[in-house]
Amino acid sequence: MHEQRAKLLAGILAASETTGGPRAECLSMAEGAGVPSDSNAILDRVTAQLEALSGGSGGGDAVPPGTGTCAADEPARKRALDLLLAHAEPALQKIKSRDFSLGPDELCAMEAIIIADGSRPSFLLSGGRVAMHDPFVGEWEGSLVASRDAVERVAKAVGRIQPVGGNASYYIGSGTLVDRTERLVLTNFHVIEQARTLHGIAMHDDGGRLVVEGDFEIDFAAESGVLDTRRFRITEVRLPEGAGAVFGGIDAAVCRLEPLDDGVTLPDAVRPLSPSAQYATGEISSMALIGFPGEPAKDKGDKVDWNFVIAELFGRRFGVKRLAPGRFRHGLGTHPLDTGKRAIGHDATTFGGASGALVVAWLDDGAPGFALHFGGETVESNYALSFAKARAVLEPLGVPFG
Known part of the structure; x- marks a missing residue:
C-alpha cells in the first residue's frame, strides 16, 4: 500500500517536471508515469516558495494580502520547514532510483512537497480571485487567468x-x-x-x-x-x-x-450543473474544488507531527475559501465501499476537510459543476458524488441541471 502511494506521488512530481511546471497538462498524466529527475530543484523551489509565503526571500510585495506571518511565527515555521526537508530529501533520492519503499514520515513529506511545490496547490481566494503574486501560482498562472471570471462567479456562490x-x-x-x-x-x-x-x-x-x-x-x-x-x-x-x-x-x-442579516442579498447561483457522463468517466479536461478545507485531522507519520508541519507551512489559514485544482483519478465504483457506483475519485488538495465543496470543470466553457466532494485523503484519493448518477434524486429536491 505504501509503495503504491509512493508511486502515485512520484508520478505527480514527474508530470509537473516534464511539462515544465505544474500546468493543466499534468491533469491527464498516467498514474505512475515516472519519477522526478532533479530532486534538488524540487527542494529549492519548495524552500523559495515557503520563504516567500512567510515574507522571507520573497519580500513584502511577493506575499498575498493576509498570508504573511509575523516574526513571532518564524521559529515554528522554520522548524516545520526543516522537518519537511529532512524527510523529503531522502524520500526524493529513493524514488529517483525507483525505490518506492518509503516510510510513513517520508510519505507524508512527499505529500507536503506536492502541495508546497505547486503541483496540487490550495489557493486562498480574495474577492473570489486568486492573487497572482501568490507564491504557489507558478505555472498555474495561465489557467488562473483564463478561468478568472468563471472561478469568481462560482466562488461567490460557495458558503x-x-x-x-x-x-x-x-x-x-x-x-x-x-x-x-x-x-x-x-x-x-x-x-x-x-x-x-x-x-x-x-x-x-x-x-x-x-x-x-x-x-x-x-x-x-x-x-x-x-x-x-x-x-x-x-x-x-x-x-x-x-x-x-x-x-x-x-x-x-x-x-x-x-x-438573517438586514440588507444582505444572495449571490448569483451556480449555473450550470452538469449531469454529463463525460465528467464521470475521466474524459474531463479540468477539475477544481471551491470550498472551505479544514486543518488536517490526523497524524499519519511515525516520528513527526505532520499536522503541525502542514499547518505551519501554510500559515494556519484553514476554514476560509480556497480553490484547489486537481485531476480525475478513479471512475465510478472504484472504491470497494462504493457499491452504488456513484463516486468518482480526484487528487485535489483538501487538507482533510472541505465536505460539501463543489467540483467544477474550471477550464471548460461555463465552468460547470459536476460533482459534490464528500471525503477522502489529500493526494492519495478524494471522492465526490457524481451528478451523472445523482441527478435523478437531486432534481426532485429542486436542484437544477443544464
Missing part, C-alpha cells in the same frame, strides 16, 4: 456552513447556492448529520424534509482576512431518496435559506 456565529475555526462544511429564487444550497448529507449530532442543532422530520429549529447558517463571504459576513439562516433540509453518509448512500442534502 461556509456553520452553527450560528461560526467562524473559520468553528464550522461544519461547505455549501453552494444552486437556485437563487428558491434560495437552495447543495451540501453533503453528512454535513447535516454532523450539525445535528456533533453540534446539537435541533431539527425534526416533517414528511421527507427536516425542519431546522436550532440556529444554523451559511456565510457566503468567509475569505481570509475578511471581516464582513454574508450570512443566511438555514431553515429547512431536503433529503434525497437513499440519503446516507459518505459511501453509505447519496451523500447530498439541499438546504433552504431565509434572510
Whole structure:
C-alpha cells in the first residue's frame, strides 16, 4: 500500500517536471508515469516558495494580502520547514532510483512537497480571485487567468456552513447556492448529520424534509482576512431518496435559506450543473474544488507531527475559501465501499476537510459543476458524488441541471 502511494506521488512530481511546471497538462498524466529527475530543484523551489509565503526571500510585495506571518511565527515555521526537508530529501533520492519503499514520515513529506511545490496547490481566494503574486501560482498562472471570471462567479456562490456565529475555526462544511429564487444550497448529507449530532442543532422530520429549529447558517463571504459576513439562516433540509453518509448512500442534502442579516442579498447561483457522463468517466479536461478545507485531522507519520508541519507551512489559514485544482483519478465504483457506483475519485488538495465543496470543470466553457466532494485523503484519493448518477434524486429536491 505504501509503495503504491509512493508511486502515485512520484508520478505527480514527474508530470509537473516534464511539462515544465505544474500546468493543466499534468491533469491527464498516467498514474505512475515516472519519477522526478532533479530532486534538488524540487527542494529549492519548495524552500523559495515557503520563504516567500512567510515574507522571507520573497519580500513584502511577493506575499498575498493576509498570508504573511509575523516574526513571532518564524521559529515554528522554520522548524516545520526543516522537518519537511529532512524527510523529503531522502524520500526524493529513493524514488529517483525507483525505490518506492518509503516510510510513513517520508510519505507524508512527499505529500507536503506536492502541495508546497505547486503541483496540487490550495489557493486562498480574495474577492473570489486568486492573487497572482501568490507564491504557489507558478505555472498555474495561465489557467488562473483564463478561468478568472468563471472561478469568481462560482466562488461567490460557495458558503461556509456553520452553527450560528461560526467562524473559520468553528464550522461544519461547505455549501453552494444552486437556485437563487428558491434560495437552495447543495451540501453533503453528512454535513447535516454532523450539525445535528456533533453540534446539537435541533431539527425534526416533517414528511421527507427536516425542519431546522436550532440556529444554523451559511456565510457566503468567509475569505481570509475578511471581516464582513454574508450570512443566511438555514431553515429547512431536503433529503434525497437513499440519503446516507459518505459511501453509505447519496451523500447530498439541499438546504433552504431565509434572510438573517438586514440588507444582505444572495449571490448569483451556480449555473450550470452538469449531469454529463463525460465528467464521470475521466474524459474531463479540468477539475477544481471551491470550498472551505479544514486543518488536517490526523497524524499519519511515525516520528513527526505532520499536522503541525502542514499547518505551519501554510500559515494556519484553514476554514476560509480556497480553490484547489486537481485531476480525475478513479471512475465510478472504484472504491470497494462504493457499491452504488456513484463516486468518482480526484487528487485535489483538501487538507482533510472541505465536505460539501463543489467540483467544477474550471477550464471548460461555463465552468460547470459536476460533482459534490464528500471525503477522502489529500493526494492519495478524494471522492465526490457524481451528478451523472445523482441527478435523478437531486432534481426532485429542486436542484437544477443544464
